[in-house]
Amino acid sequence: NWSGDTLTEDLDLSYRAQLKNWKFKYLEDVETPSELPVVISAARSQQFRWNKGGAENFRKMLGRIIKSKVMPFKTKVHGILHLLNSTMFLNVLIVAVLSIPMLYIKNEYAHLKVYFYVMSFFVVSTVIFFICYWFMYKRIYGSGVKNFVNYLVMFFVFFSIAMGFSLHNSIAVLEGHIGKRSDFIRTPKFNINSLTDSWKGNKYLRKKLSANVILEGLLMLYFAFGMYSAFIVGDQGGDFGLFPFHLMLFCGFGYVFFKSLTSRA
Template sequence: MYCREDLKESFPMLLGLLSFFVQTVFFVVVAYFALYVLLELRILFISRRVERCKLTELTEAVQPSLRVGDDYKPSVSVLLPVHNESFVVERLIDAACRLRYPADLLEILVLDDSSDDTSRLARARVEQYAARGVNIRHVCRNDRQGYKAGNLAHGIHQASGEFFAIFDADFVPPPDFLLKTIPYFRDPQLGFLQTGIGYENKNKSFLTRFQAMEMGHQQYVTVGLSEEGDMASLSGSSCVWRKSCVEVLGGWNTSMVTEDVDLGYRAQFGEWKYAYLRDVVSMSLLPESVSAFRVQRERWGRGLIHSGFKHVRQMLHQRMPLMKRLHAISMMFSSVLLASIYVLVLLSLPLNYLVDFDNATMQWVLLAFFGLVAVWGLDNAFGARKGARLDEKPGALRTLWGIYLYIAMFLPMAWYYFAGGIRALLGVHGEFNRTPKGMDERRARMPRINMILLAGELFTFVYSMLAILAAVQKGNYFLIPLNFTVCVGFGMVLFWSWRGIRGNEQAT
């Protein structure tokens, strides 16, 4: 009898503690999101101001110490890391051999880690160009240890250039790429340079348009970050590295699946300068199937979260002004923020039972959250369209509907990043799953993580439906917009998955 009464007395206390915990997590995520939105608005304003300048003015504003000169021609090694890329490897080699630069100062290394027909195709293409006098070699290694990072680490030991220009297998650089980028390295403190990326198949489907906009937004933000000299994230392809910078930093870390971001962080902490040239554009391909997309984003989320936590202590000890530090935190932990949005989705059901929505504080926080989402969605879509160079100008209603679907797609991405973050916490750091693109996606076998992520999508869709029913039952209508948008976003990817199972996975 005593134990039963004791339990009755302690039960309200446990509920109170649980309610306090849930609300605290919710408030922390909203506060972090508010900081992120304000900082992004500031950077987008700077990007817009810079983009209004003429190209010559932009060049001088971003790197005033650099002067383009025809007499500066250091030796360059073009590195082409490939792994089972038979669909695109020949056009990659063709594009690299079209690069205009003094022949005696240029070498091209095809770093081939393939285990399929790619090696035969690459070797034959290399032999064709070598017979014409092009300084090109086909480099293989005995094992695939360290994946792409290990391949690059092996490749630079074979390279003789003072600079490394790197292109992934699905990239096509413009012929004048080196002529427009190498002169910037007259500044001896310039460690690396990133250029713009365009996407050949961006109008293939809604999924490819979303990806082009989402990554175009990142490029547009980088314009402002580079103008301010703030920390930026390197994409790892269509970029140039100074050899001495790579050597001082110890090269690529083979334990990281986002080795490019890791090396870029280390360079910036080492006080090397970087430059960003958005108007020098290499063309690339986007995943067209939702399976390839979700596997790619889980890997990115896992690597970016791992990199953020790995370097946070060094960042906090780095001497920098408060605004630069805030931007560094915002950029390094944007992946954690995205993963935390999925935590809000998981909290939406218990919030209906544990929180008094008649409380004025909770109502104001929810209104602030949805207001921030609206502001973020509008400014993100603006930057995304500018960054992706979308020329289409739809009407007002279609534009708003497109922005809403664009926002909805970030919720499945939040799940992929959340899953990647959990795997990173569990020590799964080095697992690398190649992202097939284009026609190669039709024959590629997806790794096991694809089915796990698909199961999570189905769970989240059903979970959010239950949360909507609970909200209606309780009269708590404040969270319904969130859960409804979750159902829209996850409904899209589930529909595309269903089409994929039926053999028609184009995400229309």
């Protein structure tokens, strides 16, 4: 039966079915057409629901998964990590905000540099992320230099915008983990069927500017300062190890901020 105590009822239903030992088969070739968000407010609504719902399901399902008699141990581990997927945005936001103070600490206290070198090992997680997405992209569009270059550009854009949503999604995740209830707000649809269709003037557009948008604008400036800091820290001509990270954060928060301002017409 459907349950209305989370914002992602499909995720909830699939886990409850699996806990009852139902078997699933993923049909890769089955397509379900749908309209993607065409304005940032629609994407915000969708992202908030998905990420808060993921956290709500973690809160709801954790005990059941651990106590399950039908789930193998590796499936339990996979399930717990899967339900924590949305919490990644909270981790991204924390690491991002702390990265600039850490840049100064690293260059002011030379005896701590070894710890930063060890911590840089975790950059490998981004490399794994990059490789996994490349294999999926290659399977659909093929390999070759041209496709790889296209993928590089798309990955940079995707990764930047995903990080730009980290504040918005972190708020959703925190609400989900603490059990704060909210209404189910569906993703607005604009019936866009061709490039000539317009979304402007649609009744689903949000006219009110969220306080979160202002914070995203401030974070854009914060990471611009992070890029500037790369040139001035230390006594050996700067430290550019975090520059690509801060550049993507600047672009991501900048994109989300300006799109939120200009997509309310």
